[in-house]
Amino acid sequence: MFDPEYLLAQVPGLLRGLGMTLVVTAISIALAAAIGLVGAAMRIQRVPVLSQLAAAYVELIRNTPILVQLFFLFYGLPAVGMKMSLFWTGVVCLTLWGGAYQIENLRGGLAAVDRGLREAALALNLRPRNFMRYVAVPVALRVSLPSMLNTAISQLKNSSYLQTIGLAELTFVALDRVATDFRALEMFAALGVIYVALVFALSAVAARLETRLNRPYAT
Amino acid sequence: MALLFDNWVFISKGLVETFKLAGVSLLCATLLAVVLGTVSLLRVPYLGKVIRGAVELFRAVPLIVNIFFFYFVAPTLGMDLSPFASVSLGLSLWGGANGTEIVRGGLTSISAHQWQSARALGLTTWQVFRFIVWPQALKSILPPYAGLLTLMVQGTSLGALVGVGEFLRTGQIIVERTAVMQGESPAFVVYSAVLLTYFVICSCISQLSRHLERRFRAAAWAEAPRPLRME
Numbered sequence: 001m002f003d004p005e006y007l008l009a010q011v012p013g014l015l016r017g018l019g020m021t022l023v024v025t026a027i028s029i030a031l032a033a034a035i036g037l038v039g040a041a042m043r044i045q046r047v048p049v050l051s052q053l054a055a056a057y058v059e060l061i062r063n064t065p066i067l068v069q070l071f072f073l074f075y076g077l078p079a080v081g082m083k084m085s086l087f088w089t090g091v092v093c094l095t096l097w098g099g100a101y102q103i104e105n106l107r108g109g110l111a112a113v114d115r116g117l118r119e120a121a122l123a124l125n126l127r128p129r130n131f132m133r134y135v136a137v138p139v140a141l142r143v144s145l146p147s148m149l150n151t152a153i154s155q156l157k158n159s160s161y162l163q164t165i166g167l168a169e170l171t172f173v174a175l176d177r178v179a180t181d182f183r184a185l186e187m188f189a190a191l192g193v194i195y196v197a198l199v200f201a202l203s204a205v206a207a208r209l210e211t212r213l214n215r216p217y218a219t
Numbered sequence: 220m221a222l223l224f225d226n227w228v229f230i231s232k233g234l235v236e237t238f239k240l241a242g243v244s245l246l247c248a249t250l251l252a253v254v255l256g257t258v259s260l261l262r263v264p265y266l267g268k269v270i271r272g273a274v275e276l277f278r279a280v281p282l283i284v285n286i287f288f289f290y291f292v293a294p295t296l297g298m299d300l301s302p303f304a305s306v307s308l309g310l311s312l313w314g315g316a317n318g319t320e321i322v323r324g325g326l327t328s329i330s331a332h333q334w335q336s337a338r339a340l341g342l343t344t345w346q347v348f349r350f351i352v353w354p355q356a357l358k359s360i361l362p363p364y365a366g367l368l369t370l371m372v373q374g375t376s377l378g379a380l381v382g383v384g385e386f387l388r389t390g391q392i393i394v395e396r397t398a399v400m401q402g403e404s405p406a407f408v409v410y411s412a413v414l415l416t417y418f419v420i421c422s423c424i425s426q427l428s429r430h431l432e433r434r435f436r437a438a439a440w441a442e443a444p445r446p447l448r449m450e
Contacts, residue, residue, distance in 0.1 A: 065373035
């Protein structure tokens with residue numbers, strides 16, 4: 001029933017899909033972190049208008065299914081003349097989704113920055129911008145890192161949603177084979193193993209990064 | 220607007236289906252989470268490891284793969300699952316795994332002293348859970364659990380991919396039908412409306428959970444000085 005040889009024959013295709021998954025995810029993780037940084041800074045500095053916009057954006061993304069967001073980007077926007085390639089629709093979707101969560105993650109970290117630090121920075125005549133850059137963000141990053149890495153891992157898992165619009169990533173490749181060859185068990189076993197391995201690898205990287213960043217505080 | 224009026228019976232059917240899906244999955248997931256979360260605290264040999272393994276597996280695999288797994292693999296194993304059943308099964312197990320993690324985290328946050336004191340007073344394991352650990356742990360379990368609930372409601376939209384006639388599928392069908400009949404795609408309007416609807420539902424749940432949390436905290440304060448009543 002389970003045919004290892006069939007699975008072996010599918011390895012090249014799956015690897016191509018895996019490559020696409022990794023590329024889309026990597027770009028989205030980086031962009032989402034950037035959105036998170038800017039958005040959280042706006043929220044915490046209470047920049048008028050932009051702060052409220054960021055808050056609305058976060059609420060909207062967190063309270064709607066990513067699948068509907070994707071359909072909106074892929075079917076809804078082209079209907080009013082905004083066309084993007086398949087690849088960039090995927091990147092934009094994952095980035096917007098992750099960005100909202102990263103804003104919240106970083107905001108939590110920034111809120112945890114000691115008040116005394118802000119007062120000290122003010123006393124030293126640091127501009128708010130420089131306070132953020134040299135004091136608050138480095139401290140906040142350490143606090144937020146675990147949750148930020150969790151969001152990054154979720155972005156990796158959510159890249160599988162992109163199969164619904166036909167982007168040839170890992171899940172798409174596997175389901176495509178299932179549709180033609182009807183060997184569901186093999187393909188899903190492969191999918192399971194690959195995703196679990198990817199998530200565990202990312203978690204391991206996350207754990208190392210955490211220890212590295214906490215080294216100054218280690219006893 | 221005309222789209223809404225023309226299709227409102229169809230749309231409300233989709234919404235009902237979404238709520239049914241969410242309700243069934245939530246019920247099964249909560250049952251799984253409470254039982255597995257509690258059991259994994261009991262230090263039963265091997266069982267704890269098995270539960271952790273299963274939880275890690277279901278958390279690591281994307282939800283969409285999870286649901287497709289039951290949709291495609293169950294028939295090859297001789298099980299005949301309807302689309303509705305395969306989605307609720309996938310969603311329940313996914314929610315159960317995440318819920319187990321939340322429950323376990325909440326229960327382990329209760330300090331060992333509580334256990335030792337309760338034991339010293341002669342309470343049985345069941346009584347410790349029922350009267351000491353669970354009431355206190357609920358405070359830290361409830362907020363993340365409400366978050367999980369919104370994620371599960373959002374997860375029901377995956378039903379659209381395997382042919383459950385839930386809310387997103389309803390929207391898809393309306394888009395296709397109108398595009399064929401009128402020659403232009405109402406995708407932008409329809410998907411905006413779908414987004415908005417999910418937003419309202421999930422925001423309500425978030426608000427409700429915040430409210431409950433506050434109420435709960437107040438109630439816990441009021442009840443604290445009273446002696447424990449035991450059957």
